[in-house]
Amino acid sequence: MSYEYRSGLGWDSHRIAVGRPMLLGGVRIESEFGLEGHSDADILLHAITDALLGALALGDIGMHFPDTDPRWKGAASMQFLLHALKLVADKKFEIVNLDTTVILERPKLQDYRQTIREHLAGNMSLPVDAVSVKFKTAEKVGPVGEGRSAEAQALVTVRRKLES
Ligand code: C5P
Ligand code: MG
Numbered sequence: 001m002s003y004e005y006r007s008g009l010g011w012d013s014h015r016i017a018v019g020r021p022m023l024l025g026g027v028r029i030e031s032e033f034g035l036e037g038h039s040d041a042d043i044l045l046h047a048i049t050d051a052l053l054g055a056l057a058l059g060d061i062g063m064h065f066p067d068t069d070p071r072w073k074g075a076a077s078m079q080f081l082l083h084a085l086k087l088v089a090d091k092k093f094e095i096v097n098l099d100t101t102v103i104l105e106r107p108k109l110q111d112y113r114q115t116i117r118e119h120l121a122g123n124m125s126l127p128v129d130a131v132s133v134k135f136k137t138a139e140k141v142g143p144v145g146e147g148r149s150a151e152a153q154a155l156v157t158v159r160r161k162l163e164s
Pocket of ligand 2: 013014041043046
């Protein structure tokens with residue numbers, strides 16, 4: 001059996017704001033501040049969505065869901081990811097694995113790792129061991145390190161069976 005493999009890279013950043021929720025991978029994080037944004041500002045879901053779109057060269061999240069469109073105000077970002085997954089499936093590709101990093105000074109996220117992995121795996125119809133979620137601080141340097149913003153990165157590999 002031979003396959004065509006493709007990879008996609010996603011990145012996102014949102015400003016930290018008091019009075020906003022913090023959602024990462026669709027999971028609510030207990031925190032005294034959250035992330036600003038037109039949608040629910042889930043940077044991890046946005047990075048994963050862009051990685052999927054990138055793997056198939058289908059543009060980016062803003063092209064599919066413009067933040068000037070009132071339909072996406074306060075939107076649950078899982079719907080962006082589900083849309084990208086459908087585009088991938090329509091092109092007969094399946095996901096091999098997903099690797100991600102969230103860069104946030106605080107709060108500590110490691111206790112959420114398994115919940116986020118399971119939530120992503122469930123929504124993406126993947127085994128949990130194909131979904132990696134990593135966390136880093138920015139060592140108190142730059143906007144992330146100073147607690148003014150948070151970032152997420154995602155790398156996804158997809159494959160499609162080739163006709164023999
Ligand atoms: O950034 P640093 O290398 O100091 O992070 C050390 C560890 O702390 C990471 O490997 C990660 O498991 C954890 N971490 C965390 N929550 C964060 C940042 C890092 O749990 N917001
Ligand atoms: Mg975003």
